[in-house]
Amino acid sequence: MTRGGREKLNDAPERRCIVSGDRGPKSGLVRFVVGPDGRVVPDILGRLPGRGIHVSADRALIGRAASKGLFSRAARMPVQAPEGLADLVEDLLARRVVELLAMARKAGEAVTGYEKVRDWLVSGRAAVLVQAEDGSERGKAKLRPPDGEDSLISCLDAGEIGLAFGRERAIHAALGAGGLTARVVEEAARLAGLRRREAGKQVGGTDRREGL
Known part of the structure; x- marks a missing residue:
């Protein structure tokens, strides 16, 4: 599993x-x-x-x-x-990821805010770390994704993450090991493919990264 x-x-x-x-x-x-x-x-x-x-x-x-x-x-x-067409698909997928993230929040399976996210990571409650692709690299490096595959989502911007949590902007979020998490991860992986530009510059993804 x-x-x-x-x-x-x-x-x-x-x-x-x-x-x-x-x-x-x-x-x-x-x-x-x-x-x-x-x-x-x-x-x-x-x-x-x-x-x-x-x-x-x-x-x-x-x-x-x-x-x-x-x-x-x-x-x-x-x-x-x-x-x-590719822009349309990207927009639809972004809306879907935000929608699923909002559902996870309402189900108590997701939190935002640096302190809450850090607490979930330290306690082992977090299964996936979500970080805004337009957040500062220094700030994002302070949080380390959980071990394992698909433990980082970084294809959303701060406005999109904030929208899922009823805020204007949010840089960090964490997902617990609930049923909605798998769906968020899968849709975010598809979104990352649409946000990968032909020049080779990818705007976020769901790969694992190292933190401090």
């Missing part, structure tokens, strides 16, 4: 990315469907009716799918990808 109560299943459903051809768990891809008007629609929650078309959660690959007509090829019919 992974941190946050998740179970790793070897037979987890996999889908193929229409751009790279790679197969992987559905949680690492973005599902799209073709709407009644023939336009490509991101299905972040994976619930919209219709045949799913999957692209890895990567800004460059989604942009390539839109510009190279790969959605039409996958759908076997002419379809139109909206301009700025």
